[in-house]
Every structure is written in C-alpha cells, then in structure tokens.
Amino acid sequence: RGPATMSPTGEATGVDQDVVAQRDAYLTTAQGARLYDTDHSLKAGERGPTLLQDHHLREKITHFDHERIPERVVHARGAAAHGVFQGYGTAASITKAAFLGKDVETQVFVRFSTVLGSRGSADTVRDTRGFATKFYTHEGTFDLVGNNIPVFFIQDAIKFPDIIHAGKPHPDREIPQAQSAHDTFWDFVTLHTEATHHTLWNMSDRGIPRSYRMMEGFGVHTFRLVNAEGGTTLAKFHWKPKLGVHSQVWEEAQITGGMDPDFHRRDLADAIEAGAYPQWELGVQVFPDNPEQVFEGIDLLDPTNLVPEELAPVQPIGLLTLNANPTNYFAETEQVAFHPGHLVPGIDITDDPLLTGRLFSYLDTQITRLGGPNFGQLPINRPHAPVNDMLRDGMHQTAVHSGTAPYKPNSLDGGCPFMAGEDVSAYVEVPQAVAAGRKVRQAPASFSDHFSQPRRFWLSMTPVEREHIIAAYTFELNKCYEQAIKERALKVLANIDPQLCQEVATGLGLPAPEPTVPLASVEPSPALSQIGKTWPTD
C-alpha cells in the first residue's frame, strides 16, 4: 500500500492505493515494517501467557475488531457494478446536462438493493428493489437514486421512519427478515392508505424480479430540467432494461432463495464476467412546467402517483451498459454513498415533499455510516470533476490541503474569479416562484385520492398477473396474527376492486366488505402490465 494519494483538489495522484499487499513477497505491519511471523503471538515461553507487549498482535486484532461499519438503515443488502453511460443527444432541447449530449460517455457505478432485509438476507424476497446510479460527469457527480417501482409508500418524508419501522422485522423477535408478511407492515399500510398503490405493486410480480438485469428503474419524483436558454420542463426518469421485464413466480422465488440466497447478486456478477453486459435505456416522460405542476389531472408532486405511458410516452435519452464487477465489495459496493442532492447543471428538483426530506436524510445518515464528513474522498465516491471546495478537516480527512485561506472572499490565496450566477456552467437553482401562505402541517387536497391509481394498475393487469396478485395478498395476509389487520386490509382492497377483494377474502376465510369510497372510473393502461415488455432499440 502506498502513501496517501489524494491531492488537495480530491484528484487521485501518484501511487496506487489498490496494490494487493498479500501478494507481495513479504508481509509488513501497517507502518511498513517487515514481519517475520504473523501466526504466533509473542508469549513468555511456548505455553504462555501471551505478552501485552506484542504490538503486532494488538494491531492485527484491533484492526479486525473494527472491520465492520453500520449497515445502511435501509437498502442494506445490495450488489453493484461499474459501467458506462452514453448520451443520445435527444434531450438537448429540455436539459443542458452535458452528460446527456450526443455520444458523450460517462463512467457510472450502479447499486441494486432490497429495501428491508439486513446485509445477509436473501435476494429473492418480495420487496421493492433499489436502483441507484452514480454518474461521474465532468460537471460533477449526478446520482439518480431510484427504485424498480415508480411510486412510493408515502407522500411526505416525515413518514419515512414510520413506514420503515413498520416494514423492518418486529422489534421483539426480529422476524420476519426481509419480507412483507407481517403484522406491523400490514398494520401501517392499511391504516395509512396512501401506501395502497406501492403495496399493490409489491404484491404484483414486480415484487419478485427474475434478475436485477430485468428490472425497470424509476426516479419516482418529478424533476425539473433546465435547457441552455433557461427554459424548464418537468420530467420523470425511467430505466428500461434491454432484456425486458421479467419476474419469478412465487414458488420459484422460494426455491431460488432457499438454494441460493445470493441469486441476484450472483446472476449480475456472472453475467458481467461472461461478457453478457446488461443494458438499460434511460428515458424521460416530460410535462409542461405549469404553475400547478399537474398533468392530465395528476399531481406531479405526489410521489404515490405515476403518469401512464399512454399519456406521456417515455422518450429515450441515453444508454447504460454495466461492464465491470467491483474489485472489492467493501470499498465499492458498501462504501458508495448516493444522494438525491447530487445534481448537475440542467437537472433541478421540484417541491415534492418526499424528495425534500430525502435531500436531508442521505448525507445525514452517511455521516454516521461512513464515519464522519469526509467519505466523499473515498475512491468510489470521488467526483471525476475537479473539486475546489472549502470544506476542511474532520474525521478521516485524507486530503493535504494547501493554502491559508479556506474562506471566501479572501485576498490571500487568489480567491476564485467567478461568483455563482456569473459562471454559465455553474449549478444555479431555478428561481422558482413559491406559493405564499401560512405555515401549515398539511397536505394539499390533491394528495387525498389513494385508490384511483391502484385501481388503474389492477385493471391494467392480465389474468395471470391478477392471479399472482391475489395469491400474494392471500399468502402475506394469512401470515398476520391479528384478525383486525386482515379485515382492514380487505376494506382497502374493496376500494380498489371487488373481484380482488372477494378472492383474497375467500383465501382468508373472511367476508368481503363493501367499498367505502365510490370505485374510481379509470381507463386501464396496458403499458403497466409487464407481460411482453421489451425495449429493442436496434
């Protein structure tokens, strides 16, 4: 291992830290002193006792004792790969983001994950999957931190601890690991009906993907894109897998999970090693940036909503190819830190209240998970754009900053000639008008319809997809201990569709209740069905 390699600007310099020490001719201590024995501790005589003065023993054991870092509070189990993103240039009229330019190639790192299980849990459980992409663009890092389901459980970030506490294993017995078949999950999602849409997607085949390579990805929130003239457009990001969308059937997922808890992780790594590089097209649905931020009656700031592709087709803007496995799981897959606030010029946020909370949460949790504020200097997190910040010191600081004036304005170190706004390539927030009003803890009235979109999803399913959804609800709810929760779940299903409610009620041996709200009158969206979903681009 060589000396520190970070320049003051965060760029890699000189000696490669990735040299594999154990392959060299001899072992050394962490300080580079050559060792003659690492198999026996220093003892007073062959039969001991072991001596406290054995500093090599102490160094070896102490380092080992501190090898683990906290797992992610959510999305703890994941698998990742390196790749390249190639822009098509088709988004030029709506965003000035340079990495989307024609034939521009950008290195990426993508981490797929389950949400609820711990680091050692099985891959093929019924759950949402994370699909997080780090684009190392020359304008700074852009992270698209999405999921394989286009909607979320909650509309406001303040509910995130609630949904996650309900979804994680019960606090008393710490079961079940990584599946939604339990009382607290169903208690929450039936009391809190804005979760209905996401839950329905989880109970569909989308909850048990065949492979990470065969999943769609979604940015979920509506973003605001900015073009070179300052014009803005609202947009939702989509990843479309070139292999099409495929799931396991439930019985298959049980077998693969039992035979190989690493099923998805292995599948991804093996495919890449064999040269079968998975590919996705990045696409956008675009909407006019009107003051209401509503499209065809759909509130674009409500992350429990999607916009059917029949109303706003997904337009391809680039191609992602994953072509290299990580060299070291811990250094890359475990230490990578995504953040929805890592944005580049041309991509801005909206006031979706879920997104706003996320912008706070990721950095906050990473300061704990990665031991202080300097994890951006870890190789996997280093931007590929020059960094010239005035962030200094802190735990695990590896940069050796020069200069004496890490503040602005200054007259000692030359300062920086440009101020934000004067530099055309700077990231400048859109000067978006905000609605004046009273400070309130309340959601807009447009957030209160929790059943139309789930009903549209149900109506869009083919018969076999419906069968799977009914079987999933029946299986999962049957595992609840509390009768009242099952009954409440049926009331929610009655508001989606009477047939769905009746069939699940039969499976639970309970009467089917009547709907409590009028059934929404919505058209099916065939694009929501995953049957036959492929995106050939050649």
Ligand code: HEM
């Ligand atoms: C982690 C997606 C909502 C807090 C993640 C990851 C993904 C993700 C993909 C894993 C990143 C990785 O691979 O390292 C989403 C999506 C959301 C959402 C698509 C909704 C649209 C939220 C909300 C919060 C939140 C509302 C909190 C207010 C976190 C935290 C982590 C995480 C704390 C762990 C980050 C880390 O330890 O590095 N999320 N999330 N997420 N998410 Fe979210």
